[in-house]
Amino acid sequence: MDAEALRTFAVVAETGQFQAAADELGISQQAVSKRIAALEKRLKVTLLVRTSRGSRLSLDGQVFLPHAKRVLAAFEQAEQAVRPGSRPLRVDVLNRRIAPAQAVYRFYRSHPEMSLDAVTLSNENAAQAAQAVLEGTVDASFRALPVDQVPAGISAERLLDSPLELLVGPSHPLAKAPWVRPADLADHRIWIPGIRPGTEWAAFYQALTDAFGLSIDALGPNFGDEALMDALTDSASLATLIGSGDRYLWPQTHDLRRIPLREPTPVYTHALLSRTGDQHPVLTALRDHLRTSGPRTPDDAWTPDRVSR
Numbered sequence: 281m282d283a284e285a286l287r288t289f290a291v292v293a294e295t296g297q298f299q300a301a302a303d304e305l306g307i308s309q310q311a312v313s314k315r316i317a318a319l320e321k322r323l324k325v326t327l328l329v330r331t332s333r334g335s336r337l338s339l340d341g342q343v344f345l346p347h348a349k350r351v352l353a354a355f356e357q358a359e360q361a362v363r364p365g366s367r368p369l370r371v372d373v374l375n376r377r378i379a380p381a382q383a384v385y386r387f388y389r390s391h392p393e394m395s396l397d398a399v400t401l402s403n404e405n406a407a408q409a410a411q412a413v414l415e416g417t418v419d420a421s422f423r424a425l426p427v428d429q430v431p432a433g434i435s436a437e438r439l440l441d442s443p444l445e446l447l448v449g450p451s452h453p454l455a456k457a458p459w460v461r462p463a464d465l466a467d468h469r470i471w472i473p474g475i476r477p478g479t480e481w482a483a484f485y486q487a488l489t490d491a492f493g494l495s496i497d498a499l500g501p502n503f504g505d506e507a508l509m510d511a512l513t514d515s516a517s518l519a520t521l522i523g524s525g526d527r528y529l530w531p532q533t534h535d536l537r538r539i540p541l542r543e544p545t546p547v548y549t550h551a552l553l554s555r556t557g558d559q560h561p562v563l564t565a566l567r568d569h570l571r572t573s574g575p576r577t578p579d580d581a582w583t584p585d586r587v588s589r
Contacts, residue, residue: 283355285319286348288312289327293345297334368395369562372409372421375402377505379442379525380422380550387569394562406480410434413553420563422550424480433556439570440550441577442523443541450535451516459540462492462582469495470519471511473502481548485521487584488546496521512536523548525575544582 291301292312302309320327327341337345373381376398384398399418401409406423413421414433422440430436446465448455454468475482475498485496509530512518522528522538530536552570554563 281322281351282315282318283352285315286352288315289319289341290345290348290352292316292328292335293337293341296336300334368397369420369560369566370397370399370418371566372401372412372418373398374400374409374422376400377527379440379523379548382525382527383422383440383570383574384566386573387566390569391565394565396562396566405478407431410553413555416555419558419560420552420554420566423553424484424549425551425553430553434553435556435558436551436553437567438549439552439567440525440574441581442525442548442550443575443578443581444521444546444548445524446519446539446541447512447522447528448519448537448539449512449515450537452512452519452537453516454519454539455537457539459542461543462488462494462541462546465519466493466495468519469497469517470521471499471508472496472520473498473500473508484548484584491582506530509534509536542578542580544580545578547577547581547583549583 288301288305291304292298295301295304298312298316299309302312305312316328323340323344325340325344326338327344328335329338329341371384373384375381381398381400384396388394388396401412401418401421404412406425407429409418409421409423410425410431412418414431425436427436446454446460454460454464472485475485475496488494489496505528508520509528512520513530513534513536524538524540552567554567
C-alpha cells in the first residue's frame with residue numbers, strides 16, 4: 281500500500297480540505313485528488329465525501345482512519361530506525377569479558393546519551409566479521425586483522441592494545457613473581473581451551489609460541505571460564521594467558537594471581553573495523569574516545585608481524 285497515499289488521506293481527514301492538504305504536503309490539489317482516488321480504488325470503498333465546505337469522512341473512512349494512522353506511525357518508526365544518527369550503533373565486541381567489551385562499556389558509561397548495541401559475533405573469524413561490517417549486519421567490530429587482509433570498503437584503525445598477563449593458581453611456581461618474561465614460560469604448560477583453527481587468536485598464539493618457544497595447547501573440552509578458573513586453582517603446573525583489560529571473576533578462595541608479562545610485553549592488538557566513510561555520530565564519538573582514553577601501548581610491546589597499525 282502506498283504510504284504517500286495514506287499520508288495524504290490522513291492530512292485531508294485532519295484539514296477537511298483538499299487544497300489545505302495540498303499546501304501542507306507541498307503538492308498540487310490535483311495530486312491530492314489522484315492519491316485519494318487511487319487509494320479508494322484499491323480499497324473499493326469511498327473514504328471521503330466532498331461537500332460544499334470541503335470534504336468529510338465517510339463511514340468507511342472513519343473506520344479506516346485509525347488503521348491508516350497506525351500504519352503511518354510504523355513507517356515513521358522504520359525510517360527513524362535506519363536514519364543516520366538515529367538508530368543504535370551495533371558494535372561487535374567478540375566476547376563480553378574481554379578488552380573491547382570493557383572499552384565499549386566505559387565509553388557508554390561516560391556517554392550515557394549515546395545509543396548503541398554491543399553484540400558478540402563469537403563464531404566468526406576476523407574475515408567473517410569484516411564481511412559482516414561490509415554487509416551492514418554490524419556497524420563496527422574489534423578484530424586483530426592483518427593489514428594485508430583488510431578488504432576494500434573497510435577502514436581499520438588500531439585503537440585498543442591488550443597486554444597479556446599470566447593467570448595461575450596459588451601453588452604455581454610463578455605465583456609470587458611480580459612479573460615474568462615470555463621466555464620464562466617455555467617450560468610451563470599454558471592451557472587456553474577453545475582456540476579454533478582459522479581464527480585470528482589462533483594465529484596470534486601460534487606466533488607467540490614460535491617467537492618464545494612456548495607450549496600452548498587447547499586440548500580437552502571447553503567447559504567455560506569458570507571451569508578454567510577451577511582447574512587453575514587446583515593445579516601446581518597449569519597456567520593460562522589473559523588480557524590485562526579482560527574481566528574475569530572467581531571466588532576469593534581461589535586466590536588466583538594475575539602476573540604481568542614484560543621484556544617484552546606481548547600485546548594483542550584490536551583494530552576497530554568500520555565501513556569506509558561511515559559517519560554515524562556514535563561511531564565517531566567511540567573512535568575519538570578510544571584515541572584519547574585507550575590504554576597506552578607498552579614501550580617493550582611485542583606483536584606479530586603484519587598487524588594493523
